[in-house]
Amino acid sequence: MGIVVLLNLLRIVSTIVLTRLLNAEAYGVIGIVTSIAVVFALISDIGVVAFVVRHEQGLDSRLLDEIWTIRLVRSAVLTVAMAVLAGPISQFMQKPELFWPLVFGSLTFLLDGLGSMSIATALRQNLVKRLSVIDLIASLFVFVISVSLAWWWGNFWAVLVTSSLGQCLRAVLSYIWFPDSARRLRFSRARFLELWRFARYITGSTIITLFLTQADKLVLSRLFTLETLGLYVLASNLATAAVGLAAAYCTRVLYPNLARQWRESPSTFREAFYHQKMLMSSLYIFAVGGTIGSADLIVAVLYDERYYSASVFFQLLSVSALFALNNYAINELTIASGRQYFTFRANVVRLLYLGIFAYPAYRWFGPVGAIAVVGSTELVAQLYGWSTLHRLRLLDWRRELSLLGLGGVGVAIGLGVNAVGLRLLH
Incomplete structure (x- = not known):
């Protein structure tokens, strides 16, 4: 970590x-x-x-x-x-x-x-x-x-x-x-x-x-100039920094432990899953919530005025990052227990969501609307993941809702820091 x-x-x-x-x-x-x-x-x-x-x-x-x-x-x-x-x-x-x-x-x-x-x-x-x-x-x-x-x-x-x-x-x-x-x-x-x-x-x-993960960049590469696309790529790189942490933890720590747990003691699988992921999930979702709230300030501090407009993209894409660790964890749980089909089905849910809502959002709100749909894709995947855990009798609602509460607290604190920080910069 x-x-x-x-x-x-x-x-x-x-x-x-x-x-x-x-x-x-x-x-x-x-x-x-x-x-x-x-x-x-x-x-x-x-x-x-x-x-x-x-x-x-x-x-x-x-x-x-x-x-x-x-x-x-x-x-x-x-x-x-x-x-x-x-x-x-x-x-x-x-x-x-x-x-x-x-x-x-x-x-x-x-x-x-x-x-x-x-x-x-x-x-x-x-x-x-x-x-x-x-x-x-x-x-x-x-x-x-x-x-x-x-x-x-x-x-x-x-x-x-x-x-x-x-x-x-x-x-x-x-x-x-x-x-x-x-x-x-x-x-x-x-x-x-x-x-x-x-x-x-x-x-x-x-x-x-x-x-x-790539359709946005490939489509926008046709619609945007290289300069505008560069701003979007920069924002995407910032947003996926947190996702990289989630992926590394789930693949390098959580999955090997869950695979061993399933081989040796499947009866305690649910408790082992939550015991191993709660601390990291709590820290992660609180930090990403703070990032969402303070996106404007982060871009203003890190980059010069040529890159300021990337902050909107950064904030929208960070919404998906908020739910990334939970979704990665559920994915590793299902693979470790021999249910590889979950990964495929969860991605079908994501694809259907994008297919239904991305184009109308683009027509009504322009590129920002389409990117907002991309940024909320992991929320939809999280809902499907919860339903799968519930069906497998592996879901703990109390712990899941506590994580969402931490994310909300992080967003609120981030918004406050953002307002004060931008005023000081100005």
Whole structure:
């Protein structure tokens, strides 16, 4: 938790420095390349980490070789596919200057595939500290190099090149810092089919997640100038800083513990779930509520006047972040207990909500209306998650409502701080 907070602070400091060295157009290019890469990754997601953590033989060398081989083949295919499609994609977006950034960005898949399986095995063995230290070292490296290259080059290539160098460092450390992490090519059709049976709901779900998380940027990239899109990407990066904390906690701490709890003592599963998540959920939802209330002040303090209009986007997108940890936790609970279908169904609910309300909101209120619908998507998912927990007899209303109350208190305090802070700035 501490290291993730440090990572988010480092991420904010990085944006403060880089926005002084780069213009908003550079953030637009970076945002598009990142979104395209995420699209390719989500289309082909096969749940490797969750499979290894939950599998009874998750530390077996042969199994790890077979899974590593499957992941490497997937990564190579994605690298080639994104590089080949870079031309058609840039032409479709009517921005031919994106061709070479997209080609270069395709290398991210190959670098990921060459890394070890240590993320999955470390989670299973509760070696979270070591993983977090690797993240911190790589992030510090990326920060120093990106700022240096941005000062020297003054364009988006500084961020793209540094991102790949950071991935290389993570891959190297994943082998050096974990014993027996070297893998060999070992093809197994039986293992692939087993992985597919486990991940078929996850794959279907992540294809929907693709639309839910990237459609806004892909659509807006056609409608907005690169400068306006850069403001939106900056706001999205700020809002997802909190989501990154929620995801890291749920995947690295909560899920491995729940998977073990389900294997060893399923009768105490409900109490273990709430016991493990309440402290983190309380701190998280209170802090994000404060962020929502003080969004204008945060943007005014962090960035110069070119970026002030990003505060509206930041505030709206932070509403989804408010419910992110609870939704991630319910998702990990269902996967740990062998109910992978929840992830798919929850994303169908999100998709239906966006499909029904996004366009009318855009027609009535313009882009801000559509973004407001995007920002409230996780609230709808939370309602569905509660209904699922209730049906499984795993829901504790008292604890869930107490968390919502903390979020409301955070918003109120944030609004007060926002009003006082802006007056002092003026």
